[in-house]
Structure formats: structure tokens, C-alpha cells
Amino acid sequence: MTFAESVSHGAILLGAIIGVVTYLTWVERKFSGRLQSRIGPYLVGRPHGWLQPIADALKLLSKEDITPAKTDRFLFNLAPIWVVVMSLLGFAFLPLTINWVLVNIDLGLLYFSAIGSLIVIGVFIAGWASNNKYALLSALRAAAQMVAYEVPLLLSLLVPAVLAGSLNFQDIILAQERIWFILFPVVGQISGITFLLAALAEGNRIPFDLSEAESELVAGFNIEYSGMKFAYFYLGEYVHLLAVSILVSILFLGGPLGPLLSGGVWIAFKTLIVFLIVLWIRWSFLRLRIDQMMMLNWKVLVPLTLGNLLLAGLWVSLSR
């Protein structure tokens, strides 16, 4: 790849992510509406409200930006940029068809999880720099939660890597030609479900959205933010969610593999299904208490994923 090519490929990838994420908010609102017997947004871009995300983006872009006097200005401005950059960077390693991946390295999975775990720093910077009690409490919760769920997330992420014997995403996809890892007896199902749970908790989604508990912490670590900086936290959250959905479809559902249609169509379809499952979970469960959440992590998920990983290792070393 020449330099011009790597710039254009990177720009295309970035544009595609932003476009898809913008429209995922529309999918989320429409689907949530249907789940609650509403029709969701419909006025902007009749009859289905398909211009709503663009209207939202323009609104957020032109909103007044208020920086409270007591904040630490440098960190306050750094935090949203940090969150967005770190959540976007992970995409560079994800293969979107069998052959197309921006950065194809053998340690793709390691890099992806390393960059994904840097998001929490941005969240904590936001809470600390805001100099607001709600923001600090929320950032503490978010940091504890993200850090704690990092462990089962990594341990369940490693099961497909063990089964494929590689940390390269393309190798993991090709290893699923015979059987998708979610259909792999016992280890596949356990790691798939625990991965989805841990990823929801890491992305601060319902039922683990303790850091954004409206009824107790008002809005969370982004409480003092307004305008585009506020939008950045949501952009980061949705980009992270999209990455998780793609990751589930790559690691467990065979990614671009599938009959008849091309790889890109299959991965998009599977990603959409995973995203809709996440939304379904969102509107079906209540928020957990923080002690319940920590108990679930340390006493259930960590031993379970650890044992599961060992089981997968035993399987691989025996079937050598």
C-alpha cells in the first residue's frame, strides 16, 4: 500500500464508521419505539424520520458551549477527544470482509483490547476535571466497573483465540469455516454469553449503566459538558458499541463467512442482529445495584470465564 492509499483507506473507514454510527442512533430510536408500542422519530424526513440523525448532528454542532468556571480547562477539553479517539482507533484492526482490514497484524486481538481499555482513562479525566460531585462519583463508578469487567471480557475474548490458535482476526475468521465458535460445544456458548455481558458492562449499557443512573447521579460523568463535547461522549459510546457488535460477529458468529452473499453483507447483517439484541436487553432489564454488579463480576463471571478458558485450552491441547 502506498502512502496515498493508506490515507484514502483510513479516511474511507473513518467516514464509514461515523456514518454508520450516526444512523445506528436512528435504528436504536426506531427499534426502541417499536418495542414500546411507539413509532419513534417520524417528523424530520417523513415518513420514517430518516433525516433525524443529521438534524441531531447539526443541532449539537451549533449548540452553545458552556465551560463551568471551576473546571480544569485543559483536562476538561482533553477528555471528550480522548474518548472519541480511543474508541475509533480499535476499528483499524477489525476485518470488515475476509480480505479487507486496515492494519493486518498478528497481534490484532491484543491491540484491539489494549486500545479499548484506554477509554476508561478519558471517562475518569472527564469526571475529575468537571469538579462536580455527581461527575466524580459517576466517573469513579464507571472506572471501577470498566476496570473490573475488563477481566472477564479479556478471558472470554481469548476463548476464540485459543480455539483458532491465533490472535490474528483473519485466522480466527478462517478457523470458523467448519463451525462458528458460538456453536462450539459448551465453551463457545459460555464465552459468547459472558463476552456480551462483560462488553455491555464495559460500555456502560443498561443493565449496567450505573455511571449514568439518571435518578441518582443526574447524568453522570458528562454532566458539565454541553454542545459538541457532550456529543463526543455519546459518539464514543456508540462507536464502542458498534465495535463490540462487530467483534461478537467476528469472534463468535463467523464474521464475513456465509453462503451466496458477499462477506461485507454478511458481517453487516450479523452486526445488526447483535446490535438489536443489545437493544432488546436494554429495554427488558432493570439497572443493577453497584454491589450486585461487582458480585456478579468477581464471584460469577471471573471464575466462570477462567474455568471456561482452561476448558478450551484442554480441548485444544488434547485434539492437537
Add this chain to the structure above:
Amino acid sequence: MLSYINFLVFFCLVLLFAVGTLVLSKLVRYTDPSFNPVKVSTYECGEDPVGDARIRFPVSYYLIALIFVLFDVEAAFLFPWILSLSKLGLLAFIEMLIFLSILFLGWFYAFKKGDLKWERQ
């Protein structure tokens, strides 16, 4: 090596996007020229803010961070193990089993001591 250049380029593009959009927003947004001390005060549900926000917080958060370090370092050991597992076979598995059971002893100790409980006296 080429792949890493791709990553560097992508990083620059993402950074450009993140900063560029903020700059664009600065150019097009409405800015209130008047200064209002209430508007820029810290939000505390409409009350006057009380004291500093950098308050003390429960020690449980530190414990979580400590246990996290324990398990995350262990995960770092697992990465090379995965790659060599299919070559080394059962021997590598048994070695990792021993390592993880020692680690699990630590987990069990923390569990028995009640460090994994969120509320404490």
C-alpha cells in the same frame, strides 16, 4: 512494518476528525457574549455548590483496582500461551493450570477475607 504506518495514518486522521469537528463547532455555534456567574457555576441541582467536589471516596474502589491488576497481568501471560498451545500441547496446558491455581488461591483468599464484598463495616 507497513501495517503500522497504516495505523499511524489512521491515528492522525482520527485525531484530525476529533479536533477538527470541535473547531468547526466553535466556528458555527452561538456564543453568548454576556458573562453570567450563575451559568458557569458548578451544577448541583440548582442549589449553590457546597465545598469542593474532590471528595473522599470509599476504599472499595482501590481494592477493585488492586485485584484488577492481579488478573490483568495474568491475562498478559495468557496471550503468548495461546499462540504456543497448539505446538506444546498438554505440557503447556498443565503448566498454565498450575499457574492459574496459584493465582486462584489469591482470589480465594480475597473472597474469604470479604474483599470482594462491596459494602463493608
